[in-house]
Amino acid sequence: MALSVTGLEARAELLYRKLLQRTHWRTQELARAVKCPVGEVAQALQALSGDGLVGVSADDPTSFRAVEPCVALPALLARAMCEGRNLGLNPVEVDRFIALHELAAERDEGVARGRGGHRTDASSVVERMVAKAEEDVTFLVPGYVDGGFAFSRPSVDLGLRRGIRLRAVWASSVFDVDGAMDHAQWLAQQDVPPRMADVVPVCAMIMDGAAAVVIDDSRTPRMVRSGAELESLCSLAERLWGRGAEVRRLRRTPGTGAAQPRMQMVLRLLADGLTDDAIARRLGCSVRTVRNDVAAAMAALDARSRFQAGARAMRAGLI
Missing domain, CATH: 1.10.10.10 (Winged helix-like DNA-binding domain superfamily/Winged helix DNA-binding domain)
Known part of the structure; x- marks a missing residue:
């Protein structure tokens, strides 16, 4: 049997590895794929979600997706260390696992660009970019999508641990959604509350001013790495952030915040x-x-x- 990379129980790790093979899975089809009872798979998915390894798919809110290893595994290790637990993680194997997954993901994205027959999950692309960011990440959010990249706590956790400047500008209508407001309150507790603009014209994530991911109406991500479009996105982000209003409904709970353990x-x-x-x-x-x-x-x-x-x-x- 292959060496455990995540330190998870064998069935949970099997499910996590299987989830990484596609952008989203429903519980029953995942149970068929791994030949396990649906109830046991549902219980394992709940545990994986609690560990930050699994989230709701933005493509289908009744489905699940794997959080990218470059985000999920360091977060799992950080929590275990802060709690005094030893998961048996081998950092060398973790690095190797992440690197192999990155290569496979880049290959799949190349197929998507070349043939148009493969769909890439926007949240996965954004998570991998956050893991590579060095200075700042900005989210432009025109609307709420359950499971969408802009509402991912693992990405924020990673950015905060790495000392990255995190900013988000949401359209005013986003704050009317309960799920979005819950996330906004959580962001405020981390000292990175989103700002509000009347309209945000594009759904995007911008990294270090050097690259961006733009998500269209079908939630398909498109990379922008240079040229006039990137300059325009960066200018838009700065303009929206500068004019964005702080939301008074967001209150940071005393004793909370982004202080490091x-x-x-x-x-x-x-x-x-x-x-x-x-x-x-x-x-x-x-x-x-x-x-x-x-x-x-x-x-x-x-x-x-x-x-x-x-x-x-x-x-x-x-x-």
């Missing part, structure tokens, strides 16, 4: 080369606490040294 701050300072004493002074905690965090991080990341732990955490998007 101590483990992540320890890893970041570790990657910067600070000693345990220096980290403890910086964070206002005991040296013993820092040493315990470092030991837990090394075990979770299967690292043989402090430097390797910091490097692997950075490569996995944990810091």
Whole structure:
């Protein structure tokens, strides 16, 4: 049997790998594909959803899709580390798994562009771009789509962990939808509330001002990497953000926000080369606490040294 990459129970990992093969699956057809009872598959999907590995498909709200490994697996590892759990994840195998999936996804997208016979999921494309962003990501959202890329918490989580500037401008009508308002409240708790514009003329995600994904009415993504169209999108995003109104209904709950868990701050300072004493002074905690965090991080990341732990955490998007 192949080595577990996700650290999940065998059936859950089988389902996750199967979900990655298509843009969306219904529970019954997934059960037939893996030859498991529907009830067990439904229960496993619920667990995978709780772990941030599965979401609702934007193409069909009665179907499920896999969250991209480059987003889902680092998030799973980060949560496990903060909770003091060791999932048995091998970072080298995780990197290899993500890289192989990226190659397959790029090949499939090439087929889609060349032949027009393959449909690419917009959320998956956006998630892979967020994982590659270095400075900022902007979402332009003209309408609410259940399961749509603009309402993905895993993408926001990844961006925040990597210190990326996240912005979103929503059309005013989007705030009238309960599901969208719930997400807006959550974004406000992360200190990245969306702004409101009367009209947002295009559905798009812009990364670092260097590339964009534009989604048409059929929710098919189209990459824009250069030229006048990209410049126009960047200008539009800046104009909408500058004029966008802050929504007074959004209130940040006291005690919440985008403050990083101590483990992540320890890893970041570790990657910067600070000693345990220096980290403890910086964070206002005991040296013993820092040493315990470092030991837990090394075990979770299967690292043989402090430097390797910091490097692997950075490569996995944990810091």
